[in-house]
Amino acid sequence: MILLPALFAIMFLGMQAALFYHARTTAIAAAEEGARAAGAEHGRTSDGTAAANAFISEAGGDGVLENTSTAVSRTATTATVTVSGFSLSVIPGWHVRVTQSATVTVERLTDVAAGAP
16 A cells, blocks of 8 residues: 555656656757758758757647747857757646757858869
8 A cells, every 4th residue: 555656656757757858859859950950051040940840740749848939049150949848747737848959050161172282
């Protein structure tokens, strides 16, 4: 009788940890996908947002990461995407925030022939 509540607590904590890890992995993968799109040679911040949101939708949408938001910034040299949302929870009233970022170098053409003889 005493072990049953402890067993359930361990099971719920294990499941919560798995849901958090899955949401975190999805968020970082979406951020990386968005950063690659925004950092493309002719990429824009809207491309990064669209790519990150599309990845989240394909990965399961609100079934994986709820209330997501995507922030994209692009400078002349880097593109950064930050994906935030909440992990699903099996513990009532507990909402775990997940935030992951990815930064890539912006693609650009360089003149490699300038130094060639």
